[in-house]
Amino acid sequence: MASPSPLPRLRRSTLGDDVYETITALIMEHTLAPGDRINIDALARQLEVSATPVREALARLESDGLVRKRALAGYAVSPLLTxxxxxxxxxxxxxxxxxxxxxxxxxxxxxxxxxxxxxxxxxxxxxxxxxxxxxxxxxxxxxxxxxxxxxxxxxxxxxxxxxxxxxxxxxxxxxxxxxxxxxxxxxxxxxxxxxxxxxxxxxxxxxxxxxxxxxxxxxxxxxxx
Amino acid sequence: MASPSPLPRLRRSTLGDDVYETITALIMEHTLAPGDRINIDALARQLEVSATPVREALARLESDGLVRKRALAGYAVSPLLTxxxxxxxxxxxxxxxxxxxxxxxxxxxxxxxxxxxxxxxxxxxxxxxxxxxxxxxxxxxxxxxxxxxxxxxxxxxxxxxxxxxxxxxxxxxxxxxxxxxxxxxxxxxxxxxxxxxxxxxxxxxxxxxxxxxxxxxxxxxxxxx
DNA sequence: CTAGGAAATATCCTATAGGATCTGAATATC
DNA sequence: GATATTCAGATCCTATAGGATATTTCCTAG
CATH class of the missing domain: 1.20.120.530 (GntR ligand-binding domain-like)
Known part of the structure; x- marks a missing residue:
């Protein structure tokens, strides 16, 4: 048997990455509807993670434009376009x-x-x-x-x-x-x-x-x- | 005196917002040079904040394209363009x-x-x-x-x-x-x-x-x- | 009934702690 | 000398805790 090709890296992502993808999907499928307030603590409980990776995922999604942040009041899904x-x-x-x-x-x-x-x-x-x-x-x-x-x-x-x-x-x-x-x-x-x-x-x-x-x-x- | 216009909101930003702007400026001014590893703990110590708002700011900057993340190994400033x-x-x-x-x-x-x-x-x-x-x-x-x-x-x-x-x-x-x-x-x-x-x-x-x-x-x- | 204020509760934000993983230096082996 | 292995320390990531702030509920006065 010739030298085997290197095994693929087993995992190079984090919980935060998973949460980002999950929230993106929730938005795309309208489980989180346009305009909805996003309750960080509740979402973290549902996903059975702490608030930390949820917050980081939301920070990324904010820069993506899919959610909007109101400082001290949290995040909401971006509204439907006018x-x-x-x-x-x-x-x-x-x-x-x-x-x-x-x-x-x-x-x-x-x-x-x-x-x-x-x-x-x-x-x-x-x-x-x-x-x-x-x-x-x-x-x-x-x-x-x-x-x-x-x-x-x-x-x-x-x-x-x-x-x-x-x-x-x-x-x-x-x-x-x-x-x-x-x-x-x-x-x-x-x-x-x-x-x-x-x-x-x-x-x-x-x-x-x-x-x-x-x-x-x-x-x-x-x-x- | 007519009814006064509402007073401007005194503050509607958070430490995380401040950190985001600070890191952006550090990148723009090349204090954090293209390709540099970003040490989250060290940066948090320099800025005299915890790692939490630093991580959130970096998450936003990742989506902005100004930094790149390698899971479990942290962030680096995006390299110069080829x-x-x-x-x-x-x-x-x-x-x-x-x-x-x-x-x-x-x-x-x-x-x-x-x-x-x-x-x-x-x-x-x-x-x-x-x-x-x-x-x-x-x-x-x-x-x-x-x-x-x-x-x-x-x-x-x-x-x-x-x-x-x-x-x-x-x-x-x-x-x-x-x-x-x-x-x-x-x-x-x-x-x-x-x-x-x-x-x-x-x-x-x-x-x-x-x-x-x-x-x-x-x-x-x-x-x- | 409505409006305003107070109190209670929920939520947001950040600091801290601790475990997992990475990185770099030191050491051993060939 | 070059390479591989080991290990200590650093760093990353996430959970938890606690204070600050926002939101909701309740009560009272008009």
């Missing part, structure tokens, strides 16, 4: 994801481009068991996020990828409040983006991404009454 | 600050536009006491950052402003390692940006900002050998 904030976020998406599409068209390798095309196609048939309504919507939302995340990664700039991820975390929290997606229309929009990226056409990729985002914005605006 | 990272950061600046210039041209009010013009002019005479060399460089760097920050604010999108601020924090850490600025050239570039913004010419504002950033990139590349 209509104005929603518009600002889409403006920012236009800037960042437009650039991501452009750079992906310029830089992505063949394998990645094929994967982007596959993801654009997969979105049409998201529900594996003929599910309908909310489960279909959830599956679609997940695939939509994967598609955008894939392009963000394909752009080849970690700062851009992280910036888009931050926006998507906020967007994800809002998914319960958005109207059910129009999957056919979105799929076509995704495919136009993917085809432009595959063709290496930077300008067309950006235009298609802008088109998609602007239409998504209009679709989502119904949630703001 | 050449590749520096290039990625400038690509990101082109995207974000290009958009900021465009939006500022479209949205800024007359007062703000005048202020932008003033700041572009002020950068020519940064040293109040005929100082030379490093103090002039420091003063220039500060005014340069103010100019960019002003435009980011004038863009009217808080997400964009925050994104640019994050980039600038990283850039600021590197200022000790960059060549002395060519103030005359930079002033001209700033003025071109400011004039385009004042004129409300979005495209020209973005082009001028791109031009400025690309030239700044070239000037700074000497620091990478």
């Amino acid at each position: 209509r104005a904030e929603f518009m600002e976020m889409f403006d920012m998406r236009l800037v960042l994801e437009g650039a991501a599409a452009r750079w992906a068209a310029a830089r992505a390798g063949t394998d990645t481009k094929q994967q982007i095309l596959r993801e654009a196609t997969d979105i049409v048939a998201p529900a594996p068991e003929g599910a309908d309504g909310w489960p279909a919507h959830a599956a679609f939302t997940k695939l939509d996020a994967q598609f955008h995340q894939l392009i963000a990664g394909a752009a080849g700039n970690p700062l851009l990828r992280d910036g888009i991820a931050r926006l998507h975390a906020h967007l994800h929290i809002h998914r319960l409040y958005f109207p059910f997606a129009q999957m056919g229309t979105t799929a076509q929009e995704h495919q136009r983006i993917a085809l432009a990226i595959e063709a290496g056409d930077e300008q067309q990729a950006e235009t298609a991404m802008h088109d998609h985002l602007n239409r998504a914005r209009e679709r989502h605006l119904a949630a703001f009454g | 050449r590749a990272e520096f290039m990625e950061m400038f690509d990101m600046r082109l995207v974000l600050e290009g958009a900021a210039a465009r939006w500022a041209a479209a949205r800024a009010g007359t007062d703000t536009k005048q202020q932008i013009l003033r700041e572009a002019t002020d950068i020519v005479a940064p040293a109040p006491e005929g100082a030379d060399g490093w103090p002039a460089h420091a003063a220039f760097t500060k005014l340069d950052a103010q100019f960019h920050q002003l435009i980011a604010g004038a863009a009217g999108n808080p997400l964009l402003r925050d994104g640019i601020a994050r980039l600038h924090a990283h850039l600021h850490i590197h200022r000790l390692y960059f060549p002395f600025a060519q103030m005359g050239t930079t002033a001209q570039e700033h003025q071109r940006i400011a004039l385009a913004i004042e004129a409300g010419d979005e495209q020209q504002a973005e082009t001028a900002m791109h031009d400025h950033l690309n030239r700044a990139r070239e000037r700074h590349l000497a620091a990478f050998g």
